[in-house]
Amino acid sequence: MEQLAVNNLSLVLAFALVLVAVFVSSKEKLGLSKDILYGIVRAVIQLSIIGYVLTYIFQLNNLVLTSAMSLFIVVNASWNAYKRNPSTQKNYWHSFSAIFISTYITLGILVLSGAIRFIPSQIVPISGMIASNSMVAIGLCYRSLNKQFHDQRQQVLEKLALGATIKLASLPILRESIKTGMQPTIDSAKTVGLVSLPGMMSGLMFAGVDPLHAIKYQIMVTFMLLSTTSLGSIIAGYHAYKNYFNHDLQLLDEEETE
Structure with a gap:
C-alpha cells in the first residue's frame, strides 16, 4: 500500500482551513480569533517537541521512561481538568486521583489481558487517549456541579434544614453531573461506525491494517473510554461536591464558590 505523506505545502494549504475559522469568528464577533491562533501556534510547538521526545523514547524502549511519560500525561490532564473547575474551592488532587485511578485501572486491564504490551509505542498513546477523555468528562462534571449548585441552591438548603446529610442533599446534583460527564462518550459509542470512523480505526486503516482487525481495536477503545469516563x-x-460545603456541613455562600 502506498504510504501517505504530508509535506510542508500540504500543511500550508491545510492552514487555510484555520483561517476560515478565524474569519467566521471575526465576522460573527465571537471573540475567538486570538484563542484559535494561540491554540494553533501552541499545538504546533507542543506536537513538534513531543514528536522528538517520543522518537527518543520509542527507540530507547525503557520501562522507567515509558512509565514517566505516561505519568507526565496524567499529571497534565489532571491540571487541565482542575483548571476547568469554575469553583474557587477546587482541589488539584481531586482531579489527579480521578484521572490517575481511572487511567491506570483501564490501562492495567488492557496490559494484563494482553490487548496491549508495556512498550512505549503502545503505552504512551493509549495513556494519552484514556487520560484526555477522562479529563474532558471530569471538566464537564465540574461545570455541571457548579451550575446546579447555583440553580438548585434553595432545594439543597431545604433538604439540609430537614436533616438531610450533605450527600443526600446533593445526590440529584451529583448524579446529573456524573451523567453529564459520561454523556459525550455514550453518544459517541452510539454513533461510532455510522456517523464517525474514530482515530485509532482510521489510523490503522491508513497504515494498511485489515479493516476487521482495525474494528477490533476500535471496539477495545470504545470499551476503555466508557470505563475511564465513568x-x-x-x-x-x-x-468535588464536598467543596460546596464548609466544615460545619453548611452550604457555602455563592460568593465563596464563584
Whole structure:
C-alpha cells in the first residue's frame, strides 16, 4: 500500500482551513480569533517537541521512561481538568486521583489481558487517549456541579434544614453531573461506525491494517473510554461536591464558590 505523506505545502494549504475559522469568528464577533491562533501556534510547538521526545523514547524502549511519560500525561490532564473547575474551592488532587485511578485501572486491564504490551509505542498513546477523555468528562462534571449548585441552591438548603446529610442533599446534583460527564462518550459509542470512523480505526486503516482487525481495536477503545469516563466522573464528582460545603456541613455562600 502506498504510504501517505504530508509535506510542508500540504500543511500550508491545510492552514487555510484555520483561517476560515478565524474569519467566521471575526465576522460573527465571537471573540475567538486570538484563542484559535494561540491554540494553533501552541499545538504546533507542543506536537513538534513531543514528536522528538517520543522518537527518543520509542527507540530507547525503557520501562522507567515509558512509565514517566505516561505519568507526565496524567499529571497534565489532571491540571487541565482542575483548571476547568469554575469553583474557587477546587482541589488539584481531586482531579489527579480521578484521572490517575481511572487511567491506570483501564490501562492495567488492557496490559494484563494482553490487548496491549508495556512498550512505549503502545503505552504512551493509549495513556494519552484514556487520560484526555477522562479529563474532558471530569471538566464537564465540574461545570455541571457548579451550575446546579447555583440553580438548585434553595432545594439543597431545604433538604439540609430537614436533616438531610450533605450527600443526600446533593445526590440529584451529583448524579446529573456524573451523567453529564459520561454523556459525550455514550453518544459517541452510539454513533461510532455510522456517523464517525474514530482515530485509532482510521489510523490503522491508513497504515494498511485489515479493516476487521482495525474494528477490533476500535471496539477495545470504545470499551476503555466508557470505563475511564465513568470512573473519572464518579471519583471526581464524589470528591468535588464536598467543596460546596464548609466544615460545619453548611452550604457555602455563592460568593465563596464563584
